[in-house]
Structures are given as structure tokens and as C-alpha cells.
Amino acid sequence: DLLVRYRTMNGDGVLSPIGFDSFGLPAENAAIAAGTHPRESTDANIERLATSLKRIGAVYDWRRVLSSHDPEYIRWTQWIFLKFYENGLVYRDEAPVNWCPGCKTVLANEQVLADGTCERSGDLVERMHMEQWFYRITEYAQELLDDLDDLDWPERVKLMQRNWIGRSEGAEFSLPIAAADGSARTDVEGLRVYTTRPDTSFGMTFAVMSPEHPRVEELVSAEQQDEVREFIATVSAKSEIDRLSTEGPIEARGVFTGSHVVNPFTDAAIPLYLADYVLTTYGTGAIMAVPGQDQRDWDFAEAFGLEIIRTVQPPEDFDGEAYTGEGPAINSEWLDGLGVADAIAEANRWLVEQGIGEPKVNYRLRDWLLSRQRFWGCPIPIVYCDRCGAQPVPVDELPVVAPDDVELTPTGQSPLVSHEGFLNTTCPNCGGRARRETDTMDTFVDSSWYFLRFADPDNTEAPFAKEAVERWLPVDQYIGGVEHAILHLMYARFFTKALADLGVAPADLREPFARLFTQGMVRFGGGKMSKSRGNLVEPDAIIDSFGADSLRLAILQVKPPAEDVDWEDFGIEGCSRFLGRLWRLAHPDGVMTATRDGERASVDDEVDKAAHRLIDRVTFDYERWSYNTAVAACMEYTNRLYKYVQDDDGAHGPTLDFAVDTLLEVVAPMVPHVTAELWERRHGEHVHERRWPVADPAKLVVETVTLVVQVNGKVRDRLEVAADIDASAAEDAALASSKVRALLDGAEPSKVISRPPTLVNLVV
RNA sequence: GCCCGGGUGGCGGAACUGGCAGACGCGGAGGACUCAAAAUCCUCUGCCCUUCGGGGCGUGUGGGUUCAAGUCCCACCCCGGGCACCA
Numbered sequence: 146d147l148l149v150r151y152r153t154m155n156g157d158g159v160l161s162p163i164g165f166d167s168f169g170l171p172a173e174n175a176a177i178a179a180g181t182h183p184r185e186s187t188d189a190n191i192e193r194l195a196t197s198l199k200r201i202g203a204v205y206d207w208r209r210v211l212s213s214h215d216p217e218y219i220r221w222t223q224w225i226f227l228k229f230y231e232n233g234l235v236y237r238d239e240a241p242v243n244w245c246p247g248c249k250t251v252l253a254n255e256q257v258l259a260d261g262t263c264e265r266s267g268d269l270v271e272r273m274h275m276e277q278w279f280y281r282i283t284e285y286a287q288e289l290l291d292d293l294d295d296l297d298w299p300e301r302v303k304l305m306q307r308n309w310i311g312r313s314e315g316a317e318f319s320l321p322i323a324a325a326d327g328s329a330r331t332d333v334e335g336l337r338v339y340t341t342r343p344d345t346s347f348g349m350t351f352a353v354m355s356p357e358h359p360r361v362e363e364l365v366s367a368e369q370q371d372e373v374r375e376f377i378a379t380v381s382a383k384s385e386i387d388r389l390s391t392e393g394p395i396e397a398r399g400v401f402t403g404s405h406v407v408n409p410f411t412d413a414a415i416p417l418y419l420a421d422y423v424l425t426t427y428g429t430g431a432i433m434a435v436p437g438q439d440q441r442d443w444d445f446a447e448a449f450g451l452e453i454i455r456t457v458q459p460p461e462d463f464d465g466e467a468y469t470g471e472g473p474a475i476n477s478e479w480l481d482g483l484g485v486a487d488a489i490a491e492a493n494r495w496l497v498e499q500g501i502g503e504p505k506v507n508y509r510l511r512d513w514l515l516s517r518q519r520f521w522g523c524p525i526p527i528v529y530c531d532r533c534g535a536q537p538v539p540v541d542e543l544p545v546v547a548p549d550d551v552e553l554t555p556t557g558q559s560p561l562v563s564h565e566g567f568l569n570t571t572c573p574n575c576g577g578r579a580r581r582e583t584d585t586m587d588t589f590v591d592s593s594w595y596f597l598r599f600a601d602p603d604n605t606e607a608p609f610a611k612e613a614v615e616r617w618l619p620v621d622q623y624i625g626g627v628e629h630a631i632l633h634l635m636y637a638r639f640f641t642k643a644l645a646d647l648g649v650a651p652a653d654l655r656e657p658f659a660r661l662f663t664q665g666m667v668r669f670g671g672g673k674m675s676k677s678r679g680n681l682v683e684p685d686a687i688i689d690s691f692g693a694d695s696l697r698l699a700i701l702q703v704k705p706p707a708e709d710v711d712w713e714d715f716g717i718e719g720c721s722r723f724l725g726r727l728w729r730l731a732h733p734d735g736v737m738t739a740t741r742d743g744e745r746a747s748v749d750d751e752v753d754k755a756a757h758r759l760i761d762r763v764t765f766d767y768e769r770w771s772y773n774t775a776v777a778a779c780m781e782y783t784n785r786l787y788k789y790v791q792d793d794d795g796a797h798g799p800t801l802d803f804a805v806d807t808l809l810e811v812v813a814p815m816v817p818h819v820t821a822e823l824w825e826r827r828h829g830e831h832v833h834e835r836r837w838p839v840a841d842p843a844k845l846v847v848e849t850v851t852l853v854v855q856v857n858g859k860v861r862d863r864l865e866v867a868a869d870i871d872a873s874a875a876e877d878a879a880l881a882s883s884k885v886r887a888l889l890d891g892a893e894p895s896k897v898i899s900r901p902p903t904l905v906n907l908v909v
Numbered sequence: 910g911c912c913c914g915g916g917u918g919g920c921g922g923a924a925c926u927g928g929c930a931g932a933c934g935c936g937g938a939g940g941a942c943u944c945a946a947a948a949u950c951c952u953c954u955g956c957c958c959u960u961c962g963g964g965g966c967g968u969g970u971g972g973g974u975u976c977a978a979g980u981c982c983c984a985c986c987c988c989g990g991g992c993a994c995c996a
Contacts, residue, residue, distance in 0.1 A: 722949095
């Protein structure tokens with residue numbers, strides 16, 4: 146809000162919109178607990194929040210307000226889904242999904258924490274197979290990665306996105322299945338593997354498949370059937386945490402299939418294993434194992450008594466196990482002697498030449514699973530016909546809105562599943578009987594395009610007009626918490642790119658948010674304060690007792706905005722006290738406004754200069770988002786004015802008027818109510834219509850400064866000297882100091898460092 | 910394990926490019942006003958020593974560079990965050 150007001154005073158046209166991301170699990174759970182419909186509590190909460198935001202003096206454009214549960218908003222969220230569907234960016238697939246038993250719904254990969262728990266409920270996420278809807282975000286993996294370079298975002302956030310996208314370069318190729326005599330079979334397809342180190346292939350002494358690999362059944366030998374079945378049963382019983390854990394014996398983490406594949410580089414038959422650490426979701430779900438250059442393969446090889454061959458020469462002083470560093474290739478026939486990069490290129494060339502493989506880029510990023518088995522979300526506009534299968538709802542039938550006559554029960558099952566009126570419909574294709582999709586969309590879908598709608602919130606023909614978006618987007622300054630670094634910011638970037646490519650948004654709008662500022666979180670007693678935890682400190686009580694401006698000032702003063710802050714550290718009283726001082730100083734009938742007549746004196750010039758210095762400091766601090774120091778500058782300046790007024794000579798009227806007006810102008814964006822009132826009483830006008838003051842450079846020039854005199858780097862004296870003093874004059878002044886002379890005791894300094902006008906260091 | 914941040918008084922924090930450490934606020938002490946209290950106003954407030962002139966120590970720890978280090982370099986400790994079997 147400060148930024149909006151400051152930019153406005155600078156003459157910018159500012160669009161500062163507000164909306165409510167109103168769908169979601171907390172609202173649904175609260176409704177279940179209260180036995181009401183989530184719309185009632187949601188609408189009431191929006192009303193309450195809007196009132197609160199207005200009370201604190203936020204200058205949002207309320208004409209543009211949005212709510213994601215508004216049927217008009219739902220219409221366009223669904224319209225975009227269908228547009229994506231038409232263009233192959235939406236698909237339905239049976240997939241192993243993350244099921245949260247607490248939320249009773251599936252989660253996107255991004256919503257599962259590293260320890261395998263749900264980001265929202267903290268429950269242990271389970272693996273399940275289900276038919277689900279996906280957004281094909283992986284289609285944009287490369288562009289999402291590349292375009293990060295040009296964004297004015299915190300490096301930390303960009304790094305997190307890069308890691309999440311997880312690009313890796315390597316090669317994919319086939320390992321022929323081995324016949325009983327160890328030769329390569331030509332009658333069946335080989336096993337595809339992905340590696341980033343094709344240069345180490347001569348050291349491949351075994352291969353490993355994921356236990357969920359589709360070819361497991363086919364490739365397990367008769368004798369190994371029982372052992373493998375037992376292994377798979379153990380693995381699937383394991384929780385995500387156990388499975389990701391590197392603790393425990395490696396022997397228990399893999400099993401021999403009884404089959405062999407052929408290393409195409411050496412033509413040797415090598416054993417094929419299953420291991421739980423190989424993931425179906427990455428690469429091809431099968432790997433070549435090179436224990437000499439991969440520690441995990443090394444450990445596995447040792448546990449199962451498999452051969453280890455080094456193919457990169459480690460340095461002489463290397464005493465580790467697997468060696469992953471740089472070095473010449475060894476034991477690798479035609480690769481011997483090549484460095485890693487050259488050997489990779491040569492191995493890739495050979496794979497292509499043999500027709501068994503090719504270079505391949507892989508991403509860690511998975512497609513975005515958007516289905517949620519919940520009620521309070523945007524319905525997915527699809528119907529299922531027995532004859533025609535899944536069919537999109539025609540655009541002119543949008544929005545598909547959930548019915549009101551539902552009863553939410555604590556079972557966690559969406560009431561849509563059993564609501565006959567909602568469920569039964571006709572097929573848009575054949576007109577026959579059909580059932581509606583009962584899943585709703587992840588709420589991150591709603592927040593992936595709202596910034597575009599803000600440009601054109603009342604459009605009834607389209608989600609937004611291109612021209613309106615062209616006028617306002619990309620967002621010049623986006624502000625949010627780091628908790629959105631991956632989820633929201635990645636999804637919103639994907640939507641923007643896809644909408645631009647589909648001709649919905651301007652084609653050149655490749656990114657939604659040009660600059661990003663990640664503000665800190667407000668904590669409470671060390672814990673997290675958030676709407677989902679229900680421990681919000683309501684601003685209304687503070688506003689009632691101290692006023693909105695005291696609260697605003699306290700928020701700005703407590704810490705730099707990028708850092709987390711504990712509510713207990715807020716200094717409301719001190720800020721309130723400052724506003725009292727401001728009031729008494731600036732009020733036309735105030736007690737602090739006694740002035741003297743007569744000529745200007747040097748003290749008046751000083752105060753005048755202080756006013757210009759204040760403008761300079763506060764402007765600088767606003768520009769660099771250093772609001773706590775801006776507040777400090779204003780307090781310091783106010784203290785100076787108090788001294789000025791209380792001085793024996795008193796304050797000179799015109800000087801004081803300018804000094805106080807300047808203060809009111811620069812603090813206006815921070816404390817809009819008090820300043821508006823004071824300005825009106827002083828001038829009968831509106832302070833918020835003032836132009837931002839500009840400091841007079843001539844008034845910023847100082848005549849005298851404090852010269853610090855050090856002896857051997859320790860401060861021994863301070864002298865007031867002319868600001869334009871030269872090096873030798875500064876040295877002379879320092880040597881003339883009686884304190885310094887006493888300390889030197891007649892000795893001559895061996896070296897003098899003179900940095901006029903601030904410092905002279907005498908080295909003895 | 911890897912990658913980012915960060916460690917400064919009793920507390921929140923200041924210190925732009927190496928150049929006065931601790932701005933500003935909170936808290937604390939003293940004083941003025943008042944019959945008294947609140948509010949307000951003023952002064953002091955890093956730690957230790959002091960003959961009250963001043964002196965010593967001090968930015969997580971240990972070393973280094975420099976006339977000079979909170980700031981730069983090396984090693985380590987602690988806290989917060991992200992990623993984590995990704996082949």
C-alpha cells in the first residue's frame with residue numbers, strides 16, 4: 146500500500162487490485178465442522194476481510210474485486226480448462242498418485258514435502274493408482290527454465306524453480322535382453338535406460354529396473370518368481386518415507402530378476418535387478434549401473450557381490466569408492482584417454498551410429514495433477530458418456546456450478562458423488578445418458594490466471610480482452626511470500642505462456658510478473674501465523690485501540706520487509722507515541738507550534754537543510770524497500786524539530802511551516818489518515834494529491850563535517866572541519882590536536898593516512 | 910549430503926563503495942510538570958575499570974589480509990530455509 150501511494154505521488158498510474166482466493170480445503174473443512182454450506186462462511190469472511198482492509202486504509206481498486214468461487218470467475222476458469230483440453234494441454238491418465246488420507250484427496254507432486262508428508266495437513270502421503278486429470282506443464286519445462294534468466298526476481302526463488310524443473314542432459318538407449326547363452330536376443334525389444342554418463346558405459350556391470358516397471362513380469366525368470374513377488378509386496382507396503390530413506394541394509398532394497406541384459410558396449414551379459422530406489426517416474430524407469438562412477442551403484446554392487454570396473458582414472462591421492470570427478474577414460478577401448486565431456490560426446494555419437502540410442506534431455510518436473518476429490522473447488526467441466534467416453538462440456542453451458550442443496554458430511558467424500566441432480570446429464574456428443582465429473586480443480590488453478598482477469602474484470606465475452614492485458618501486464622511489481630516460490634509462481638508462469646500461445650493472451654506476454662518481492666512471514670510466538678492454522682491476529686482490535694496508522698507504522702518499523710517477524714516484536718506503543726508527537730507538532734493549534742518573529746538565523750538554515758536531507762533519505766529508503774530506516778529517519782527528524790521549537794530562540798515561522806509540511810508529505814504513504822487530517826487543518830487541501838517532494842541539491846551540501854583522528858587505527862579525537870578540506874590540511878589539523886599531541890608525546894608518526902574530510906590515521 | 914540465507918546491546922534492528930559500531934524504537938534509570946497518578950516534556954542508558962581527566966574490551970569461534978575489518982579471505986560452530994536415491 147505504501148508503494149501504491151508513493152508511486153501515485155510520483156505521478157504514476159497505478160493499478161492495485163484485490164481479490165479473494167476463496168475456494169479450498171480450509172473453507173470446506175470449516176463448513177463441515179459448522180454444518181453449513183462453505184459459501185456462507187466464505188462470503189462472510191470476505192466481507193469481514195474487506196472491511197478490515199478498508200479500515201487499515203488500503204487503496205485497492207474495489208471496482209475490480211474478484212473471488213474464485215464467483216460463478217462468473219468459475220465460468221472462465223472452466224473455459225480456460227476447455228481451451229487447454231482442445232489443444233492437448235489437458236489429459237486424463239491412470240497414474241500412481243499422492244493420496245493424502247487427512248485431506249481425502251490427491252495432491253500434486255509440488256504439494257508433497259520432502260519427508261513424504263502433506264504440505265497442508267502434515268499426514269503421511271500414500272501411493273494409489275487412480276484416473277486423474279493433468280495439465281501438461283512439462284511441455285513448457287525448457288521455456289520455464291530459460292525465461293527465469295531475464296526475470297527481476299530474487300535469485301533464491303529462481304534457483305528453487307531451476308532445481309524443481311531439474312533439467313539433466315544425458316543419453317537414452319537400449320540394452321538388448323540376453324538369451325540363455327548370453328547373446329543378445331533380436332526377437333524382443335531391448336530395455337531402455339537413461340544415463341547422464343554414457344561415457345562410463347564400459348563399466349556397466351549390471352542393470353536395475355523399478356519394481357513398478359511394466360516389463361517386470363515379462364523379464365523375471367521362473368526360478369526367481371517367488372522372491373521377486375515377495376520383494377514387490379514389501380516395497381508396496383512401505384511408506385513413502387521408508388522408501389525414500391537411505392537407512393537400513395541395501396540387501397533388502399533390491400532383488401535379482403534371474404534374467405540378464407547385454408551391455409552393448411562390451412557385448413557382455415550382465416545381471417538385471419529390481420531396486421526400490423529406481424523410480425518409475427524419472428527417465429525410463431530403468432538404469433544402467435556403473436559402480437565405479439556412482440556411489441549408490443557401488444554400494445549395491447558390494448552388497449550383491451557384483452563386479453566393479455573403473456572407467457575414469459581417479460587422481461593419485463583419491464582414496465574414496467566411486468569416483469565421479471574429471472579424469473581420462475580407462476578400460477573403455479575406443480574411449481580411453483578422453484576427458485569426460487569428450488567421452489560423452491563420442492559415446493553419444495556411437496549410440497546414434499549403432500541405432501540403439503540418442504542424446505536425451507530429462508526433467509524432474511512432472512505434469513500438474515489437478516483433480517481434487519473435494520466439493521469446494523471449481524468443477525471440472527467434463528461429462529462421461531457410456532458410448533462416447535469423456536466429453537467436454539460445451540462452452541455455452543458454462544459455468545458448471547455445484548448445487549447448493551448438498552449436505553457435507555465428515556466422511557470427507559464430496560457430496561457431488563451422490564447428488565443425482567448434479568450427476569445425471571446428457572452427452573453433448575450423442576445426447577445419450579451421461580454422468581458429470583465430480584472432481585474439482587486444485588485451487589492453484591484459480592490463482593494461475595487471476596492477474597490477467599484484473600486487467601478486465603467485467604468482460605462477459607472472454608476471460609479478458611487482449612488489449613486490456615496489453616495495457617497492464619506484465620505485473621510490474623508482484624509481492625508474496627517465499628512459500629509460493631515453486632507452486633503458485635510456477636503454475637502462473639505456465640498458464641501465462643500457454644494462454645499466450647493459444648492466442649488468448651497477447652503472444653508476447655511470456656511472463657506474468659516482471660519483478661518479484663518475497664516478503665517475510667508474520668509468526669506468532671515462534672510458530673507460523675496463517676489462515677490455515679487459524680491463529681491470525683486480527684488487526685481490528687489493534688485499530689480500535691491504537692488506530693490504523695499506528696499499526697501501519699509498526700509493521701513498517703519493526704523489520705526489513707523481506708524478513709520473518711514475530712508479532713510479539715511489533716512496537717505499536719512507540720509508533721502511537723510518535724504519531725502523537727507528530728500531531729502536536731503539526732496541528733495548527735498545537736502546543737508545539739510557538740514561533741518567534743524576526744530575521745532568519747543559522748539554526749533556521751540548519752533546519753531547512755534537515756528537511757531537504759529528510760526528503761533525500763526517505764526517497765532513497767522507499768526506493769530500496771528499507772521502510773524501517775525511513776521510519777527512523779522521520780523520528781529522528783521529528784526529534785530535531787522538537788529541539789528547534791523548544792530552543793531558547795524559538796522557531797522561525799516560515800521555516801517551521803516548510804519543515805513540518807515536508808514531514809507530512811514524506812510520511813503520508815505510511816500513515817495516510819493522520820497526515821490527511823493534519824494537512825487539511827493546515828491547508829484545507831488533500832495531502833494525498835501532493836506531488837512527491839524533491840530535495841534541492843544545493844541544500845544537501847554540508848559545510849562542516851566531523852574529522853575522525855585515529856592513532857594506530859584507534860579513534861582519539863574528533864574535529865569539526867570544513868567539508869572541502871584537503872589531505873595535508875586535514876593532516877595538519879590532526880597533528881595539531883592536543884589529545885593527539887599528548888598521546889604521541891613528541892614522536893613523529895611513521896605514516897599518515899589522510900582521507901579528507903572524514904578520517905586521518907596516524908601510524909606510529 | 911548438496912545449495913541458499915543469517916548470527917551485532919536486555920529486545921527489534923542501524924551501519925551506502927573496508928574508514929566514528931550500536932541510528933531509530935522498545936525496555937530500564939533519573940529529573941520536570943501534578944495534591945497525586947496517567948499522559949507529556951527533558952537527560953542518561955554496549956560491557957568492564959576509573960583518581961571522573963579518561964582507559965580497556967567488544968559485531969558466533971579461531972586464524973589471515975590491511976594504516977584500518979561487522980564489512981574482504983581461509984577454517985570451523987550454531988540457527989533458518991530449499992532440494993534430496995533424479996540415474
